[in-house]
Amino acid sequence: MDGHLENGVVRLGGNARQQFHDSRGYGRPLSGNEIELSRVEAAHLLFRGDLDSVDGLDFRDFFVASTRARDRFGLRFLVYADLRERGFYLSPADNEWPGPADPDADFVVYPRGKTADDGVVEHRVRVVGERESVAAEALAGYVLAVVDEESELTYLDATTPDLPGGTDYDPPASLDGLLVDDRVLVWDAPADLYEHGFYGQPLAGRETDEPAAIQLSLVEAASLVADEVLRLSVAESGDTSEKPRDDTSEGPQDDYAAILARGRAVEGERFDRRLRVYRRLRGDGLVPKTGYKFGADFRTYAEVESVSNLSHSEHLVRVLPASHRFDPRELALDVRLAGGVRKQMVFALVDDGIEWLSVGRVTP
Amino acid sequence: MDGHLENGVVRLGGNARQQFHDSRGYGRPLSGNEIELSRVEAAHLLFRGDLDSVDGLDFRDFFVASTRARDRFGLRFLVYADLRERGFYLSPADNEWPGPADPDADFVVYPRGKTADDGVVEHRVRVVGERESVAAEALAGYVLAVVDEESELTYLDATTPDLPGGTDYDPPASLDGLLVDDRVLVWDAPADLYEHGFYGQPLAGRETDEPAAIQLSLVEAASLVADEVLRLSVAESGDTSEKPRDDTSEGPQDDYAAILARGRAVEGERFDRRLRVYRRLRGDGLVPKTGYKFGADFRTYAEVESVSNLSHSEHLVRVLPASHRFDPRELALDVRLAGGVRKQMVFALVDDGIEWLSVGRVTP
Numbered sequence: 001m002d003g004h005l006e007n008g009v010v011r012l013g014g015n016a017r018q019q020f021h022d023s024r025g026y027g028r029p030l031s032g033n034e035i036e037l038s039r040v041e042a043a044h045l046l047f048r049g050d051l052d053s054v055d056g057l058d059f060r061d062f063f064v065a066s067t068r069a070r071d072r073f074g075l076r077f078l079v080y081a082d083l084r085e086r087g088f089y090l091s092p093a094d095n096e097w098p099g100p101a102d103p104d105a106d107f108v109v110y111p112r113g114k115t116a117d118d119g120v121v122e123h124r125v126r127v128v129g130e131r132e133s134v135a136a137e138a139l140a141g142y143v144l145a146v147v148d149e150e151s152e153l154t155y156l157d158a159t160t161p162d163l164p165g166g167t168d169y170d171p172p173a174s175l176d177g178l179l180v181d182d183r184v185l186v187w188d189a190p191a192d193l194y195e196h197g198f199y200g201q202p203l204a205g206r207e208t209d210e211p212a213a214i215q216l217s218l219v220e221a222a223s224l225v226a227d228e229v230l231r232l233s234v235a236e237s238g239d240t241s242e243k244p245r246d247d248t249s250e251g252p253q254d255d256y257a258a259i260l261a262r263g264r265a266v267e268g269e270r271f272d273r274r275l276r277v278y279r280r281l282r283g284d285g286l287v288p289k290t291g292y293k294f295g296a297d298f299r300t301y302a303e304v305e306s307v308s309n310l311s312h313s314e315h316l317v318r319v320l321p322a323s324h325r326f327d328p329r330e331l332a333l334d335v336r337l338a339g340g341v342r343k344q345m346v347f348a349l350v351d352d353g354i355e356w357l358s359v360g361r362v363t364p
Numbered sequence: 365m366d367g368h369l370e371n372g373v374v375r376l377g378g379n380a381r382q383q384f385h386d387s388r389g390y391g392r393p394l395s396g397n398e399i400e401l402s403r404v405e406a407a408h409l410l411f412r413g414d415l416d417s418v419d420g421l422d423f424r425d426f427f428v429a430s431t432r433a434r435d436r437f438g439l440r441f442l443v444y445a446d447l448r449e450r451g452f453y454l455s456p457a458d459n460e461w462p463g464p465a466d467p468d469a470d471f472v473v474y475p476r477g478k479t480a481d482d483g484v485v486e487h488r489v490r491v492v493g494e495r496e497s498v499a500a501e502a503l504a505g506y507v508l509a510v511v512d513e514e515s516e517l518t519y520l521d522a523t524t525p526d527l528p529g530g531t532d533y534d535p536p537a538s539l540d541g542l543l544v545d546d547r548v549l550v551w552d553a554p555a556d557l558y559e560h561g562f563y564g565q566p567l568a569g570r571e572t573d574e575p576a577a578i579q580l581s582l583v584e585a586a587s588l589v590a591d592e593v594l595r596l597s598v599a600e601s602g603d604t605s606e607k608p609r610d611d612t613s614e615g616p617q618d619d620y621a622a623i624l625a626r627g628r629a630v631e632g633e634r635f636d637r638r639l640r641v642y643r644r645l646r647g648d649g650l651v652p653k654t655g656y657k658f659g660a661d662f663r664t665y666a667e668v669e670s671v672s673n674l675s676h677s678e679h680l681v682r683v684l685p686a687s688h689r690f691d692p693r694e695l696a697l698d699v700r701l702a703g704g705v706r707k708q709m710v711f712a713l714v715d716d717g718i719e720w721l722s723v724g725r726v727t728p
Contacts, residue, residue, distance in 0.1 A: 149656065154656075201515045
């Protein structure tokens, strides 16, 4: 059978409707037995040898001509062919094939065994080359089909995560801390602060039920200062003035300004974003701790009753400005690592509010 | 016992030499029974309660005073205390305690059961805060003790890796490829090119022993062009000129210029660096393939006999300019991921030559 290209789509006559559309989900029906195919569908039929030519062009020549005519044709062809091989029917999504156009998707994929006519969409797929960046905002709801430099495919599912928290802990009413460079020392921390609240880290492995020295991270300390629980005094490298230990500042506002200034000095605006995400997570009953060992901002525990009886953390959280664009290679790194340690990778996109995004690898 | 601070070191008299130096490896002997301690050693003895005070200051006050007097004192104290707890004797390395000064190290650590007097060094340790960056060059030979924001420690061992290769494959003398956007199609590739050489990836799962279409990455193609094995024709998105399929360029130089220009257009200077590392690895008998799924530049196979009988890849390679400075969080991400998939993380630092650096997590 031979097709004819017209206005960017390939028309097929004969028994095409029955042979390609009704029984195998290619193209969309026109009048009678005629159907029209997108270039990528036509190329796939040529590739499989089901179609002989399009205006006399064989697969190779049609492929080259389509590459010249349509941006990212090669990438889209690879993904189309792969999803077909996995047993899915799918349609181009950019031009009302057949549902309403979705300018942010390349293909709509139907549930296995279903066709366009069933009106149910399983995945909305966005095709991305390894070297293209992807806006983080409004990514939830799409499957990214990433084509790497060697033309291998990875599918990443972007969803809105559920982050339930059940930790019930109120810090003591009053704590005194010493701001030292980029951390805060609480010399006489009640054992509860660490053991139940999972705030900070005991100094150099000291283990006792008595009040003992705890080191807080800047973000933990800033959050406790914002809650008016922690009061600060300050010691700085190179600061040789003789401030007595109890030279605390004027009040909570001053303390908050001081720790925010310190946070911004060491992390810039990132500190503000991390603090907001930290406080939101704590407010929702989760316990965020540093995600450093996983290259993330936080790992989170849904419910902490005590540190000595801690379950695994469930999420890794990376905090980003809402305007962030993902480099697919960075995304692959985060998602792969999270998968390897059986945690869910979550991105907190911070603007006026916080938008949550989870990305995980899927095998369609 | 009480110590006395003088010129930045703490002097101890009495039976200090016997009690602290000879039997427990603290400080260095002066005349008689006197020893001198660095601030961090003195703070540790105060912390443990083995020393009562330094010029009347208890642990807390000495700690705060030392924080003010010495940059990164808090971080260094944490690492010193941790290594002590792990059973090591160690000395400050910055001030001839006791060996020759190493301005790039913070501590020299002796083998378990050994002291400074044995003259053998197990680790040269560099203390790094999570927020400090570390020069990649000349890092081999050091252990990084990274203190994260919550004061937890991770030890990273930087070494010069061995990258043996045993792949024996010569590509065919002549191949024709079509440069399409950021990859190259070889329509009639001999089966060997993929199956034995592990060049490229078959187009859309076609499996046959006959010559078949192979997609090469830009870096694979550029290397084959440089070897004068591959000749190119070009198809570009939006290029509607009617170039016949066999409109190849003038010769190998032109082809090399064309593919280098394409590589630089999509990756900038990074492409040149990756190409050099790719060619060096191939030249040494390793097979580099894309490391995209691991967020790296390449994964490498030491010895490929055939793709259908492939062993696991041994290394992940990230290509960096030699002037690169590591952010410890990025380093943690790479090292953690590599460890999780049982591969060695290798950095190729590219300047006029290539310096190889491997980083792995260690538990001292």
